[in-house]
Amino acid sequence: MLHWFQNGAFPLYLAPMAGVTDVVFRQICKELGADVMVTEFVSAEGIMQADDRTRKYTEFTDEQRPVGVQLFGGDGERMGEAAKKIIDWKRPDFIDINFGCPVNKVVAKNGGSSLLKDCPTLASVASGVKKGVQDEVPVTAKIRIGWDDKTVNAVEVCKILEDCGMEAIAVHGRTRSQGYSGEANWDVIDACARAVSIPVIGNGDIASGEDLARRKQETAVSGIMIGRAAMQNPWIFREAKYYLATGETLKSVPLEERWELVLRHCRLAVTSSRYGAERHAMMSMRARLMAYCKGFPGAKELRQRLARVESVTEVEEIAAASLLAAAEAGAVTV
Structure with missing residues (x-):
């Protein structure tokens, strides 16, 4: 076995x-x-x-x-x-x-x-x-x-x-x-x-x-x-x-922790030998990023922005704006 x-x-x-x-x-x-x-x-x-x-x-x-x-x-x-x-x-x-x-x-x-x-x-x-x-x-x-x-x-x-x-x-x-x-x-x-x-x-x-x-x-x-x-x-x-x-369900993962993982995934993809240049790596990540943000506050607009990213910096900026908007709206989990 x-x-x-x-x-x-x-x-x-x-x-x-x-x-x-x-x-x-x-x-x-x-x-x-x-x-x-x-x-x-x-x-x-x-x-x-x-x-x-x-x-x-x-x-x-x-x-x-x-x-x-x-x-x-x-x-x-x-x-x-x-x-x-x-x-x-x-x-x-x-x-x-x-x-x-x-x-x-x-x-x-x-x-x-x-x-x-x-x-x-x-x-x-x-x-x-x-x-x-x-x-x-x-x-x-x-x-x-x-x-x-x-x-x-x-x-x-x-x-x-x-x-x-x-x-x-x-x-x-x-x-x-x-x-x-x-x-x-x-x-x-x-x-x-x-x-x-x-x-x-x-x-x-x-x-x-x-x-x-x-x-x-x-x-x-x-x-x-x-x-x-x-x-x-x-x-x-x-x-x-x-x-x-x-037999119990864990609490929802906080939005901040979700974005931390998204950004870590982007950085690891860029340093991986699989994709080459950062732009190519981030283009390959676009579908992945859109999947991650399903259920996030403002997900439709996020998907539109993430579908065009070409650098980790762009994703960092999107994440920061998302977290700020969620904090102002009082939404900290998804």
Whole structure:
């Protein structure tokens, strides 16, 4: 068993999200209580071509362990070779295979959730990665519950993946055709968890400690994966653990503390090797900043301003003005 599931542990995963869960954001979420990290997905072909840009997506620090590198692709042998290259570069705690991404450019390359329609190829990919990695590190997978509502086959897929040597499976409770709309189907996630003997991690619509506690109690999952809620509120990991331990909800994070984290994230992004010049780093941060300020006083105007920032100084000025306006209005939390 993966060591982070041992002794009754119930780990909280930060979901891999392209353009979001880079090395900086993973550091922040780890500090706030996330237990297990997974990198943004990387193309097996990009790894095989020794593409420097692709390699940057696999970066992590030892403080972020346990951490896995997530691969996508449709050729099991090449995927296995790519996984071996990653292990040789810097040994992650596990390799994760992406069978869940709904994005067209991934699906078009016979990767991500497209393989949910082709179980023989899915099995070939999983077996190929397992063979390439052998016993150097564990291999896990992430899936959706099916391609569409007429082909919900997650239980079958989980059994196949277990037979192929996967040591844990994360299940997002939506189909590919749903994208991120509608509600996650936790009945199917629960059925998956009961159908296999390896850990199943549930993913979908976890926005609070109460949500997490309910899914832990009502389903057979061995852990929870949090994605989009963490983009706006990375404190969710701390809040969830507190709720699990006490049954109580933590007080809202003060606006000043929220802005402190936003500014720290900006400064870390600028000093990261990922983005290069400050302007490029801040342009890449714009969507992140707009997510952070959801629910802030004057959020609409804030988003308009943050959508144009090109420097940390600009964000500092926006933060100072926001805090002053909130103090004058008597709003200190969000």
